[in-house]
Structure formats: structure tokens, C-alpha cells
Amino acid sequence: MKFFVDTADIAEIKDLAATGLLDGVTTNPSLVAASGKNFLKLIEEVCHVVKGPVSAEVAATDYATMLKEGQKLAKIAKNVAVKVPLTPDGLKVCKALSDNGTMVNVTLCFSAAQAILAAKAGAAFISPFVGRLDDVGQDGMVLIRDIVQIYKAYPAFKTEVLVASVRHPIHLVEAAKMGAHVATIPPKVIRQLYSHPLTDKGLAAFVADWQKTGQTILDAA
Numbered sequence: 001m002k003f004f005v006d007t008a009d010i011a012e013i014k015d016l017a018a019t020g021l022l023d024g025v026t027t028n029p030s031l032v033a034a035s036g037k038n039f040l041k042l043i044e045e046v047c048h049v050v051k052g053p054v055s056a057e058v059a060a061t062d063y064a065t066m067l068k069e070g071q072k073l074a075k076i077a078k079n080v081a082v083k084v085p086l087t088p089d090g091l092k093v094c095k096a097l098s099d100n101g102t103m104v105n106v107t108l109c110f111s112a113a114q115a116i117l118a119a120k121a122g123a124a125f126i127s128p129f130v131g132r133l134d135d136v137g138q139d140g141m142v143l144i145r146d147i148v149q150i151y152k153a154y155p156a157f158k159t160e161v162l163v164a165s166v167r168h169p170i171h172l173v174e175a176a177k178m179g180a181h182v183a184t185i186p187p188k189v190i191r192q193l194y195s196h197p198l199t200d201k202g203l204a205a206f207v208a209d210w211q212k213t214g215q216t217i218l219d220a221a
């Protein structure tokens with residue numbers, strides 16, 4: 001399973017890239033606004049730090065402008081994945097860009113029917129938002145199960161399921177059990193993945209017991 005980080009905070013991206021566990025990055029207009037950075041420069045910088053797909057979202061909502069924006073974003077670096085909304089115009093842009101070899105991430109997916117359309121439009125990634133579905137009383141993970149099942153039934157679909165709006169480690173574990181290809185995860189949740197109180201407790205005991213031996217591995221003959 002691939003891990004993308006869901007942030008436009010360059011310091012966080014650098015820090016997490018250093019773990020060696022990061023396969024890509026997703027941004028969206030809200031995250032870019034929060035960063036306070038120039039969008040194009042930010043994407044260029046992120047593409048240097050992380051070699052995997054870096055999602056950069058168009059700002060317009062009409063076909064012609066979205067297409068021009070997408071073409072401009074795609075020129076920043078080879079690993080840019082242009083992000084478009086799941087609308088009729090967005091999917092037209094997805095088809096046009098994908099046909100020309102640009103990776104496209106179709107965002108704001110909330111139904112399996114929408115995910116089928118994105119696959120037919122040649123999307124590299126479909127982004128179903130699990131947390132936002134949970135927020136309105138629908139089980140977001142049911143959508144992931146449905147999309148994974150449908151895509152598996154049609155090997156001609158090359159679209160990867162990119163689980164988005166991840167709020168906690170259980171979302172990630174459930175998505176992995178279902179065979180989702182990618183999860184985009186906020187930095188805070190990535191750090192939570194490491195944690196278990198028994199790991200901390202066990203390590204403290206081993207450190208204390210090792211000190212009782214009076215030995216050091218590096219100085220040992």
C-alpha cells in the first residue's frame with residue numbers, strides 16, 4: 001500500500017520524506033491557503049523533495065480554464081498529478097490530460113458511480129473522501145470496499161483507489177484490508193501509526209534492563 005501525505009506544509013513533507021515511507025503528496029486549495037505559500041513554487045519544491053506523485057489541484061470549474069490550468073501545472077514536473085473535481089467538466093479534463101500522458105487525480109468522489117466514471121475517463125487516481133462521508137452519517141469505508149470490488153472486476157481500469165479524508169489509523173487499516181492502492185494521510189495521523197503504549201512500555205523496560213548489564217554494544221570486542 002502506498003502512503004501519500006495530505007498536506008501543503010513543506011516542513012512536514014521534508015520531515016516525513018526522511019522516514020523513507022512516503023510515496024507521494026496530495027494538496028488541495030484549502031491546504032495551499034493554509035500554507036500561505038505561492039502555489040506554483042510550492043508544488044515545484046514539493047516535487048523535488050518527493051519523487052512520487054504530487055497532486056496539484058486546478059482552481060477553475062469550467063472545462064476550458066481547468067484544461068489550461070492542468071496543462072500549466074503538469075509542466076512544473078514529471079511527477080505532478082493534476083487534481084480535478086468529479087464534475088462533467090472535470091472528467092472531460094481528466095480524459096484530455098490522461099490521453100496526453102498526464103497523471104490525473106479525480107477528487108471529491110462520494111459514490112461508486114462517480115468512481116466508475118473517473119476510471120472510464122482514464123484517471124490515474126480516484127479520491128473517495130471517507131472522513132467527510134462519516135461526518136454526514138454514511139460509512140465511508142463501505143464506499144472504499146465497493147470501489148475496490150468494482151475496479152477489480154474490470155482489469156482494463158487502471159485507476160488506483162486513493163483513500164482520502166483519512167481521520168484516524170482505523171481508516172488506514174480498514175483501507176489496507178480492503179486492498180486500496182493508496183491512502184493520503186494527514187501528518188498527525190501518520191505519526192499516530194507508529195504509536196502503541198505497549199511498545200513504549202516494553203522499550204522502557206528493555207532500556208532499563210540493558211543498563212543493568214553495564215555493557216555497550218559499540219565498545220564490545
Ligand code: E4P
Pocket residue numbers: 006026027028107127129131132164165166184
Ligand atoms: C484529498 O485529496 C484531500 O486533500 C483530503 O484528503 C481532504 O481531507 P479532509 O476531509 O480532512 O479535508
